[in-house]
Amino acid sequence: MEPVRVALLGCGVVGSEVARLLREQHDDLAARVGAPLELVGIAVRRPERERPGVDPSLLTADAEDLVRRADVVVEVVGGIEPVRSLLHEAFRHGAGVVTANKMLLAEHGPELFEAARAADVDLYYEAAVAGAIPLIRPLRESLAGDRVRRFLGIVNGTTNYVLDQMDTTGAGFADAVERAQALGYAEADPTADVEGYDAASKAAILASLAFHTRVPGDAVHREGITGVTAADVAAAARLGCVVKLLAIGERVPAGADGGPEGVTVRVHPAFVPRSHPLAGVRGPFNAVFVEAEAAGELMFYGPGAGGTPTAGAVLGDVVAVARHRVHGGRGPGESAYADLPALPMSRVLTRYHVRLEVADRPGVLARVADAFAAHGVSIEQVRQQAVGEGPDRTAExxxxxxxAPDTSLSETVEDLAHLDAVLDVTSVMRVEGE
Amino acid sequence: MEPVRVALLGCGVVGSEVARLLREQHDDLAARVGAPLELVGIAVRRPERERPGVDPSLLTADAEDLVRRADVVVEVVGGIEPVRSLLHEAFRHGAGVVTANKMLLAEHGPELFEAARAADVDLYYEAAVAGAIPLIRPLRESLAGDRVRRFLGIVNGTTNYVLDQMDTTGAGFADAVERAQALGYAEADPTADVEGYDAASKAAILASLAFHTRVPGDAVHREGITGVTAADVAAAARLGCVVKLLAIGERVPAGADGGPEGVTVRVHPAFVPRSHPLAGVRGPFNAVFVEAEAAGELMFYGPGAGGTPTAGAVLGDVVAVARHRVHGGRGPGESAYADLPALPMSRVLTRYHVRLEVADRPGVLARVADAFAAHGVSIEQVRQQAVGEGPDRTAExxxxxxxAPDTSLSETVEDLAHLDAVLDVTSVMRVEGE
Structure with a gap:
């Protein structure tokens, strides 16, 4: 039986695990594919560097040549270039592609899907979102007979670990990030995670799949967790909630005011009730909660990152793409027929939890309530408490x-900040998952 | 574009929903398949009966003729015959098949997979296990590059609802079953659910997929929940556990004593620690927890039954099979290359929670401890408490x-029952999920 030639681009944490699993599970993989998988080379920047457990004769600096010798190209390098050009080269030579590169897909997905389609080969990317959790395939295939209404996901393990530490130990943001770094859950420069860029790329990919439309990465409303304080986490606890960084995509029907049908996609911290299945997702784990018309509420849970879990997800895709080489056929390509616009935050309906420091004198509550009413926002709960003693006494x-529409809520907060009676807006957080 | 002809066998709770979704989501499905799906007929026993929302001209009693007019046959009738013959007829005529029939697959899976393979058509069955939860596709495809070690599933919503009611309200088994019947979560004759037959069929299907081997339904060790008492549920709570009916499959390495490598598959009630993700699966929901070598711990959660969720899962399969008709290719067939034997309960390692009523006199504890030691079972916790007063006083x-091996544990319990000092063995339950 002719072997299926696999080229590996990248030999870092994930790549070296892919190479190991290809070797150690060789016989299992061959049985599942119907032909052996032969690793024909690993493209790295410095092939002369020693890599424990990796056959040095496989290493090459000539990625372009390697891509032309493969039936399946596995990309675990990350970033945009040179990867984007190499994958186009792979498609031109008729190779299928498996990638874990969320940023590339969020920014250049449509052009890559089109290239795969034109070459009649596969482009698989299970590992790009939520690591080892089977999520792309369920969305792209299992739910192909259903209509997704909404997804709520914890898709970044670093921020989930940080928020979880803040919740369970009372630590502040900076301390929790330091702990995450010490454990290898956060990078030395944690910007991509804590500012929500990573989650936003994943949200774009999930929304594109879930709603059969194109959602570019920059259409995702993004707020990170750097502003989340220990006081926010404590306030969440008092409300029976935890703070989670959520990636949320929703299908929005046409508005009564003539606003078009479309999708909203956003990443921001939010209060989530402890009774919601997502609230129990702890530490570096990921989970995505999906609401579909027929299926109802589904949840997918597992490790969101890590070399071995991610490599496992990559190999599942390699088996699928290689099966198609051996037995014919091709997986579903991009499905963007619904062509729904990405709508602005003014079309998002949500709830706000607002904490204010106000002057402790008669009439203040009325003034605050007026500000909400002026934007048509109705209040569910108010709690006022004196802070301090004597003439310096204020109230929380x-x-x-x-x-209410997110814009009405944010405009209300804006107005509150300008009220004389309001000394400080100490916290603003959305409440989701009810 | 030539339509894909769909034949529906059965028009009950699931079938009528499949027909409705085919009609209401016609355009979406056509876009996803690449050709329209045309429902060419619905085979029912009594076509003259009126069915609200179903076009009467589609109804026919001649299932055999209908099957021959279809590209995709959807079977939601259940049972073995005439379904088994009809599906063979479908394969002979080159139609792909989508079924939700767990019993048929557990009993006759291999012969049906072989017929599908010989005809080079698809046999899909996402809805056969855990209703709407995408589970078959993740196991059969996403985890194709990984090695599953174990799965623990709550795969029967009726029993989960009953046990949940017992846990939250303190109700006894009979009362809880009555409530489940009143809400439509249990059938008038609940035997298939409460005796674990339904869960055992699903366990056989999951184990076959997870371990790439054939596990016939009758190789599954099965114990139902009819013996679970309010006292058991209360004892679980004291131990920080809940009682769940679990479907468990494990890959077992070759034994030190020369026992062969294989798989163990079993269905029984067990204590599950409240900290385990499965413990939080409430009411009629289902969830399957999977441990794989690369992926680590995954969980899939959602509604386990119901007409609409099950119909959604069926339609996802219809889209996949129809896509293959239009674009070529075929999904993975049976993967049984590992050919691992189903091992007896003597190869299962587990823990027991045993409650005894004993005579309250010196030496009894020593006698009981001896019984455990005689079978090499070591004790983790003992708690003794006096019951009653005066000469009638006994102890719990x-x-x-x-x-320890399950057989050693069950033999110990057998011996305990014959000890003079033991008045009654009031409860025996395994502890799982730690």
Whole structure:
């Protein structure tokens, strides 16, 4: 039986695990594919560097040549170039592609899907979102007979670990990030994670799949967790909630005011009730909660990152692409027929939890309530508590709203900040998952 | 574009929903398949009966003729015959098949997979296990590059609802079943659910997929929940556990004593620690927890039954099979290359929670401890408590063991029952998920 030639681009944490699993599970993989998988080379920047467990004769610096010698190209390098050009080269030579590169897909997905389609080969990317959790295939195939209404995901393990530490130990943001770095859950420069860039790329990919439309990475509204304080986490606890960084995609029907049908996609921290299945997702784990018309509520849970889990997901894709080489056929390509616009935050309906420091004198509550009413926002809960003693005494006012358009809520907060009676807006957080 | 002809066998709770979704989502499905799906007929026993929302001209009693007019046959009738013959007829005529029939697959899976392979058509069955939860496709495809070590599943919503009611309300088994029947979660004759037959069929299907081997339904060790008492549920709570009916499959390495490598598959109630993700699966929901070598711990959660969720899962399969008709290719068939034997319960390692009523006199504890030691079972926890007053006073003795072979544990319990000092063995339950 003719072997299927596999080229590996990248030999870092994930790549070296892919190479190991290809070797150690050789017989299993051959049985599942119907032909052996032969690793024909590994493209790295410095092939002369010693890599424990990796056959040095496989290493090459000539990625372009390697790509032309393969039936399946596995890309675990990351970034945009030279990867983007190499994958186009792979398609031109008729190779299928498996990638874990969320940023590339969020920014250049449509052009890559089109190239794969034109070459009649596969482009698989299970490992690009939520590491080892089977999520792309369920969305792209299992739910192909259903209509997804909404997804809520914890898709970044670093921020989930940080928020979890803040919740369970009372640590502040900076301390929790340091702990995450010490454990290898956060990078030395944690910007991509804590500012929500990583989650936003994944949200774009999930939304494109879930709603059969194109959602570019920059259409995702993004807020990170750098502003989340220990006081926010404590306030969440008092409300029976935890703070989670959520990636949320929703299908929005046409508005009564003539606003078009479309999708909203956003990444931001939010209060999630402890009774929601996502609230129990701890530490570096990921989970995505999906609401579909027929299926109802589904949840997918597992490790969101790590070399071995990610490599396992990559290999599942390699088996699928290699099976198609051996037995014919091709997996589903891009499905963007719905062509729904990505709508602005003004079309998002949500609830706000607002904490204010206000002057402790008569009439203040009325002034605050007026500001909400002026934007048509109705209030669900108010709690006022005196802070301090004597003439310096102020009050803390906590307001939880009913559901309202995000823009009305943010404009209300803007107005509150300008009220004389309001000394400080100490925290603003959305409440999701109810 | 030539339509793909779909034949529906059965028009009950699931079938009528399949027909509705085929109609209401016609355009979406056509876009995803690449050709329209045309429902060419619905085979029912009594076509003259009126069915709200179903076009009467589609109804026919001649299932055999209908099958011959279809490209994709959807079977939601259940049972063995005439379904088994009809599906063979479908394969002979080159139609792909989508079925939700767990019993048929557990009993006759290999022969049906072989017929599908010989005809070079698809046999898909996502809805046969855990209703709407994408589980078959993740196991059969996403984890194709990984090695599954174990799965623990709550795959029967009826029993989960009953046990959940017992846990949250303190109800006894009979009362909880009555409530489940009143809500439509249990059938008038609940035997298939409460005796574990339904879960055993699903366990056989999951084990066959997870371990790439054939596990016939009758190789599954099966114990139902009819013996679970309110006292068991209360004892679980005292131990920080809940009682769940679990479907468990494990890959077992060759034994030190020369026992062969293989798989163990079993269905029985067990204590599950409240900290385990499965413990939080409430009411009629299902969830399957999978441990794989590369991926680590995954969980899939969602509604385990219901007409609409099951119909959604069926339609996802219809889209996949129809796509293959239009674009070529075929999904993975049976993967049984590993050819691992199903091993007896003597190869299962587990822990027991045993509650005894014993005479309250010196030496009894020593006698009981001797019985465990005689079978090499080591004890983790013992709790003894006096029951009653005066000469009638007895004692309740609760023993939790360390991990030991199931046979040693059950033999110990057998011996205990014959001890003079033991008045009654009031409860025996395994402890799983730690």
């Amino acid at each position: 006012l906590v307001v939880v709203t009913h559901v | 003795l609760v023993v939790v063991t360390h991990v």
